[in-house]
Amino acid sequence: MRTIVGLWRWRGNPLCRRTDRREAWLSLWAAVLMVLGAPLVGLWTEEATQSALLRTAAEQQRDRQRTWATVLHVTVRPPLDSETETAAGRQQNRNEVTARWAGPDGAPHTGTVVLRRPIRPGDRFSVWTDGRGRLTSRPMSARGAASHSLLAGLAAGAASVAVLEAARRVAVRLVLRRRYALWDEEWGRIGPDWGRAGSSS
Secondary structure: OHHHHHHHHOOOOOOOOHHHHHHHHHHHHHHHHHHHHHHHHHHHHHHHHHHHHHHHHHHHHHHOEEEEEEEEEEEEEOOOOOOOOOOOOOOOOEEEEEEEEEOOOOOEEEEEEEEOOOOOOOOEEEEEEOOOOOEEOOOOOHHHHHHHHHHHHHHHHHHHHHHHHHHHHHHHHHHHHHHHHHHHHHHHHHHHHOOOOOOOO
16 A cells, blocks of 8 residues: 555656556555455355355255154263363263154154263154155254355455455566566666766776
8 A cells, every 4th residue: 555655646756667556556456356346245145145045944944844753772972072061060971862753754764863961761852854754954044044144255255355465466576576677677788887977988
């Protein structure tokens, strides 16, 4: 930004070369695109992602249902090392539960789920199943779709800023390389006569 301000202040200065103006214009356009383009990219990504996720959420809510399962067998496993402690100050055991439930067509199904709360054979708990009676995750809600799309928009905006900044740095480096090449060329032409102006030979 200081390059732009300085170029505007000294735009009539004969020492301001074409490469200086190019560098300033690159910085200006990069700043404009970052301020205006990145939010637009983020908004567009958020809207597109939210539209897709809402369709997915609607499909999941239509195809998945909550079903009561009966515990057949429980295997208590120790907590994983990466799990955080509970409010009581200790880690909870993992209960691998073998359970039975009925699918949408009434056919029996058996599977294994992991629960944190204590449970015994014969107890009932709810599970989510798909149209074929297979275990699945909870369907996505509209709030979950909105939060995921917001994160996607923020990530897209940040990524666009990073790409623009990287492109600006590469372009400025090319301009600087051109500037140094011109300096070398001029020094090769003027350098041998440096300091001998006005001297008689």
